[in-house]
Amino acid sequence: MPGPSGDHVLDLGPRPVPELFAELDGIRSLVQRTDAATLPRLDPSTLQAPVAPRTMLCLGYNYRGHVPDGVDPTADDPASPDVFVKTANTFGGPNDPVVIPAVADDVDYEGEIAVVIGRRAHAVSVDDALSYVAGYTLLNDVSDRSWQRKQSQWALGKCFDGFAPLGPWIVTADEVDPQNLLVEVVRDGEVTVSQSTATTIFSVAFVVHHLSQVLTLEPGDVISTGTPQKLPAAQAAHRPLAPGDAVTVRVGGLGDLTTRFIAPPGEPA
Amino acid sequence: MPGPSGDHVLDLGPRPVPELFAELDGIRSLVQRTDAATLPRLDPSTLQAPVAPRTMLCLGYNYRGHVPDGVDPTADDPASPDVFVKTANTFGGPNDPVVIPAVADDVDYEGEIAVVIGRRAHAVSVDDALSYVAGYTLLNDVSDRSWQRKQSQWALGKCFDGFAPLGPWIVTADEVDPQNLLVEVVRDGEVTVSQSTATTIFSVAFVVHHLSQVLTLEPGDVISTGTPQKLPAAQAAHRPLAPGDAVTVRVGGLGDLTTRFIAPPGEPA
Numbered sequence: 001m002p003g004p005s006g007d008h009v010l011d012l013g014p015r016p017v018p019e020l021f022a023e024l025d026g027i028r029s030l031v032q033r034t035d036a037a038t039l040p041r042l043d044p045s046t047l048q049a050p051v052a053p054r055t056m057l058c059l060g061y062n063y064r065g066h067v068p069d070g071v072d073p074t075a076d077d078p079a080s081p082d083v084f085v086k087t088a089n090t091f092g093g094p095n096d097p098v099v100i101p102a103v104a105d106d107v108d109y110e111g112e113i114a115v116v117i118g119r120r121a122h123a124v125s126v127d128d129a130l131s132y133v134a135g136y137t138l139l140n141d142v143s144d145r146s147w148q149r150k151q152s153q154w155a156l157g158k159c160f161d162g163f164a165p166l167g168p169w170i171v172t173a174d175e176v177d178p179q180n181l182l183v184e185v186v187r188d189g190e191v192t193v194s195q196s197t198a199t200t201i202f203s204v205a206f207v208v209h210h211l212s213q214v215l216t217l218e219p220g221d222v223i224s225t226g227t228p229q230k231l232p233a234a235q236a237a238h239r240p241l242a243p244g245d246a247v248t249v250r251v252g253g254l255g256d257l258t259t260r261f262i263a264p265p266g267e268p269a
Numbered sequence: 270m271p272g273p274s275g276d277h278v279l280d281l282g283p284r285p286v287p288e289l290f291a292e293l294d295g296i297r298s299l300v301q302r303t304d305a306a307t308l309p310r311l312d313p314s315t316l317q318a319p320v321a322p323r324t325m326l327c328l329g330y331n332y333r334g335h336v337p338d339g340v341d342p343t344a345d346d347p348a349s350p351d352v353f354v355k356t357a358n359t360f361g362g363p364n365d366p367v368v369i370p371a372v373a374d375d376v377d378y379e380g381e382i383a384v385v386i387g388r389r390a391h392a393v394s395v396d397d398a399l400s401y402v403a404g405y406t407l408l409n410d411v412s413d414r415s416w417q418r419k420q421s422q423w424a425l426g427k428c429f430d431g432f433a434p435l436g437p438w439i440v441t442a443d444e445v446d447p448q449n450l451l452v453e454v455v456r457d458g459e460v461t462v463s464q465s466t467a468t469t470i471f472s473v474a475f476v477v478h479h480l481s482q483v484l485t486l487e488p489g490d491v492i493s494t495g496t497p498q499k500l501p502a503a504q505a506a507h508r509p510l511a512p513g514d515a516v517t518v519r520v521g522g523l524g525d526l527t528t529r530f531i532a533p534p535g536e537p538a
Binding site: 082156 | 329349416419421425429485487
């Protein structure tokens with residue numbers, strides 16, 4: 001688990017999330033007792049998906065837009081988060097390219113902070129909710145708008161194979177204030193998204209509480225917190241993703257998740 | 270795998286769907302060589318969920334309503350099926366009761382035929398699609414309308430724990446014409462749904478084709494084909510499900526799936 005303060009790796013082997021969560025104090029103590037100079041350096045190209053969720057839930061609209069001075073920014077807040085599911089075929093890691101499907105005409109990116117559940121959570125209160133969070137990672141909620149618009153439910157636009165790259169790692173919850181992070185997306189060298197989680201409509205604590213009233217959340221389940229809107233220039237210059245593009249989701253303290261987009265096998269890149 | 274013609278059980282032990290699908294000829298031959306009288310009788314109370322899907326996809330509106338003579342019944346057909354996901358926490362078997370959650374005010378049933386995928390399917394044609402189907406079972410797509418209506422996406426209304434009882438068993442695809450089945454639901458002794466799959470907008474073959482363009486479908490994945498509308502009297506007498514209720518989904522040739530609804534643990538029934 002590399003953190004922002006170092007790039008050495010203490011390999012604990014493959015460990016399920018609940019076990020890591022339960023043993024976190026011991027692992028921290030081990031890290032403190034270990035001389036980083038004796039450890040290998042991180043090779044980011046070897047990183048795989050930091051978690052294999054049983055269930056991934058995602059939020060739609062969850063960041064407030066810009067409003068003129070004097071207008072209440074909460075005036076248009078919905079009463080409840082809009083929630084959809086990304087299926088297991090979508091899950092990928094930080095080094096997995098995403099295939100632009102031949103049938104998808106309007107593939108888009110969404111840069112999001114993803115919450116990883118650490119303990120089974122059912123009907124937990126807002127006050128207790130963050131104690132069920134193991135940590136945070138990044139998600140590019142890749143979406144094909146052409147299929148998303150075919151019907152009222154977004155599932156098909158969201159669930160093409162590989163459309164949920166996660167990573168680069170999980171930062172443990174104690175190192176993060178989830179309501180004070182700057183979410184940025186960089187496409188072709190241009191910052192296209194830049195907005196603080198201070199502007200979300202629903203906090204992480206509220207979302208975990210809200211969802212846990214419906215689903216019993218299991219360790220390793222992922223809840224993605226929605227994307228900020230694109231900046232006006234990027235909105236105006238909308239261009240579907242194409243083979244050869246790369247998109248980076250970056251959040252200070254959580255890392256960078258860069259996803260390459262490629263052609264289907266057998267088609268020219 | 271008990272079928273409609275008998276109630277004796279040849280226990281093959283737990284077997285994953287792809288293995289059963291691959292060995293079906295051999296299993297049939299074994300069944301034919303075996304004297305049913307030597308086999309134990311089926312005890313339906315011992316049946317568990319016939320499949321543990323990795324992914325369960327469900328269709329919304331997929332049956333045409335009644336139209337007056339002279340009106341084209343296809344006039345209001347949507348161009349694409351509306352698809353949503355039920356998550357792993359919802360899956361149950363034919364003997365699992367469903368808890369009416371304390372926070373769910375308007376729990377409803379939907380009687381559906383569920384398609385079980387037998388072979389990995391990616392971008393399969395309509396003509397080939399049925400060859401990827403292992404068989405059929407029944408789903409009660411239990412839904413809480415109060416949570417379903419909170420937002421544009423239906424996920425939370427559909428994904429309470431236990432809201433996808435499946436069963437009673439899988440009937441292999443060769444025994445079924447999926448476009449000529451009568452879907453019925455019985456609540457409190459009254460038939461509240463009764464409509465043939467001949468009136469679906471999207472056939473099973475089309476749906477498997479359509480979804481396989483998006484997701485690579487894996488053996489054991491389930492696609493539920495939507496519910497017919499309730500009969501007018503049942504629509505007029507809408508009453509949310511409550512502890513003590515029981516609902517039976519029945520389809521000739523596929524069996525009966527009866528689900529009991531109960532109060533949360535610790536609350537009076």
